[in-house]
Amino acid sequence: MSRLEVLAKQFRLFAARECRGSSELYGYLALGIAGNPALLQLAAHARPDQPVPNMLLGAVHYLLLSGIEHPLAAYYPNIAVEQTLEPSYAIYEFATFCEQYEQEIIEILNSRLVQTNEVRRCAYLYPSFCTIYAMARKPLALIEIGTSAGLQLLWDHYGYSYGDRQMYGNKQSDFVIPSEIRGEYIPFLSEHSPPVSDRIGLDLHVNNLTNPDDYLWLRALIWPEHTDRLDRFDQAAAHIKRHPPILIEGNGIALLPDLASRISEESALCVFHTHVANQLSPQDKAALEAYIQKLGGERDVFHLYNNMSDTYLHLDCYIGGKEHLSTIAQTDGHGRWFRWLQPTIEERD
Numbered sequence: 001m002s003r004l005e006v007l008a009k010q011f012r013l014f015a016a017r018e019c020r021g022s023s024e025l026y027g028y029l030a031l032g033i034a035g036n037p038a039l040l041q042l043a044a045h046a047r048p049d050q051p052v053p054n055m056l057l058g059a060v061h062y063l064l065l066s067g068i069e070h071p072l073a074a075y076y077p078n079i080a081v082e083q084t085l086e087p088s089y090a091i092y093e094f095a096t097f098c099e100q101y102e103q104e105i106i107e108i109l110n111s112r113l114v115q116t117n118e119v120r121r122c123a124y125l126y127p128s129f130c131t132i133y134a135m136a137r138k139p140l141a142l143i144e145i146g147t148s149a150g151l152q153l154l155w156d157h158y159g160y161s162y163g164d165r166q167m168y169g170n171k172q173s174d175f176v177i178p179s180e181i182r183g184e185y186i187p188f189l190s191e192h193s194p195p196v197s198d199r200i201g202l203d204l205h206v207n208n209l210t211n212p213d214d215y216l217w218l219r220a221l222i223w224p225e226h227t228d229r230l231d232r233f234d235q236a237a238a239h240i241k242r243h244p245p246i247l248i249e250g251n252g253i254a255l256l257p258d259l260a261s262r263i264s265e266e267s268a269l270c271v272f273h274t275h276v277a278n279q280l281s282p283q284d285k286a287a288l289e290a291y292i293q294k295l296g297g298e299r300d301v302f303h304l305y306n307n308m309s310d311t312y313l314h315l316d317c318y319i320g321g322k323e324h325l326s327t328i329a330q331t332d333g334h335g336r337w338f339r340w341l342q343p344t345i346e347e348r349d
Contacts, residue, residue, distance in 0.1 A: 007043055007052060008034040014053040018333075023223040025075060025087040026057055030341050032091030042098055045109040049279050054221065058096065059108040062220035063101055072097045077226040113205055114279075115148035116221045117234040120229070120335030121274050122155040123162075125180030125304070125315060126169055127187035127269070127340070129155065132302045133194035135317065136268035143259055143269070143287075145252035146276025147201025149209050149218060151236045153245045156193035158236075169193045175235045180337040187329075189338040197267040199245040200259060202252035209237045209296065229334065229343075253280075253288050257295075265299055272304040275333070280308075297321055306331065313338070 001009075011034035019027035030053055039056075046055040064073050073079045075090040083229040100103060121277045129140060144153050148189055159176040167176070181187070207214040213239065222229045231345050248255060256271065263269050271292060277285060292303045296318025303316040313329040330339040 003044055004037060004040045011040075011043075011053050018053075022334075023225050025077075025090060025269075026053075028087045029057065029094055032094065032278075038096060039095060039098060042102060042105060045106045045111075047110070047113075049281075051114050051278065055109055055112070055288065056105070058114065058217075058221045059105045060080070060097060061224065062108060063097075063104060065216055065220055069099070070097050076171075078224045078227055078230060082198055094181040112217060112219060115146070115203070115205070115207060115218065116275070117148040117151045117207070117218055117233070117236075118229070118274075118334055119151040119158075119232055120177055120179065121331070122152055122158055123160060123177050123335045124329055124331050124338040125152060125155050125272070126158075126160050126191055126193075126272070128272075128304050128313065128315060129194055130188050130190040131226045131315070131328070132268060132270060132304070132317075133190070134339045135303070136189055137299065138266060138268040140194055141198040141267035141269050142196060142200065143256065143263075143271050144199075144201045144254070145271065145273040146205075146279075147203045147206070148249060149214070150201040150232075150236070150240055150245045150247050151198075152274065153199045153201050154236070154239050154243060156196050157239050157243065160189075162189070166191075166347045175232075175239060177232070179335055181340060182337055183339040183341070185343055187342075188344045190192040198263060201245055202255055202259075203247070203248040203249060204251065206247045206249045209240050209248075226334075244265055253284055253291070256288075259292060260295060260301075268300060268302060269295075270302045270304060274305070275307055277305060277307040287332075292316065293318070293323070294321060300348055312341075 011030045015027045015030035019030060043052050046052045072093040074085045075087055076253055077084045133140060142153055157170055157173060159170050159173040161176055161178045168191060170193055207218055209215050222233060257276045260269060295301050301318045303334050306313045312327045313331050315326050315328045317324040326342060328342050
């Protein structure tokens with residue numbers, strides 16, 4: 001199968017699996033790109049370790065958000081000045097736009113990474129960290145791999161609503177994240193956020209939200225119909241600017257041993273990442289798991305993650321040298337809902 005055939009398949013799968021029920025515009029565009037050799041050739045400029053559909057669509061969205069005036073903008077709900085045009089016809093203007101701004105798009109595909117910093121994922125991180133704190137009974141020391149701009153590192157700064165008229169987390173926060181809990185199990189939800197002693201984010205490219213280009217790129221990765229996500233991003237970005245965490249640029253897996261060694265054993269070491277494992281090689285995944293396991297023989301450590309081997313949320317705990325592996329939740333990629341898969345601590349007892 002040729003490179004373009006592989007890319008065409010990726011765009012068709014993207015339309016069927018990710019866009020259906022979420023973005024009508026991107027669904028139509030992805031199918032149109034799959035059938036257009038010139039657009040596939042353009043998409044081939046993306047780095048091989050990147051999700052190509054997200055890159056190409058994000059690059060075009062970025063250019064439109066930067067102020068380029070083009071008829072294509074009329075198909076984007078978050079940009080259109082008047083009523084948004086019918087998305088099934090957008091591919092024609094999309095192809096024209098890509099031809100006109102080919103060099104600018106190639107530059108973005110060569111230089112940028114897909115680093116969607118979806119803050120609503122904190123809705124399922126919150127009960128996960130509540131569970132960890134209930135086991136550890138120590139302040140949590142957070143190290144996030146693939147942190148992007150660090151929005152998820154501030155999960156304890158936000159409030160949470162799960163449809164039961166109760167507010168959880170930071171009750172004084174001006175930013176409340178809603179989500180739906182599905183299934184028979186309700187996770188342990190502490191009324192107040194567990195204490196955090198350290199928060200460090202690692203990424204190959206750290207996005208600085210005081211930099212207008214970085215800010216715009218992260219907004220461009222949010223799909224055009226998802227205006228609620230754009231609002232939440234802006235709200236979370238305001239928190240980051242007021243309370244910037246430590247963000248370190250580099251290979252997170254390579255940096256982890258040194259940083260972990262600096263964390264006091266008075267804190268519970270929590271290594272976490274959401275969705276970034278999609279972009280890790282099998283060798284990097286194996287190296288990360290091997291290091292966490294080795295570290296678990298030396299001190300207590302908690303590893304919270306998804307997309308290493310499947311899409312479920314996992315929590316691997318190493319307490320007193322003993323390994324405890326659990327699959328704790330099925331999650332929506334944008335954090336709109338999650339299905340908890342484990343009885344609460346009280347129910348297990």
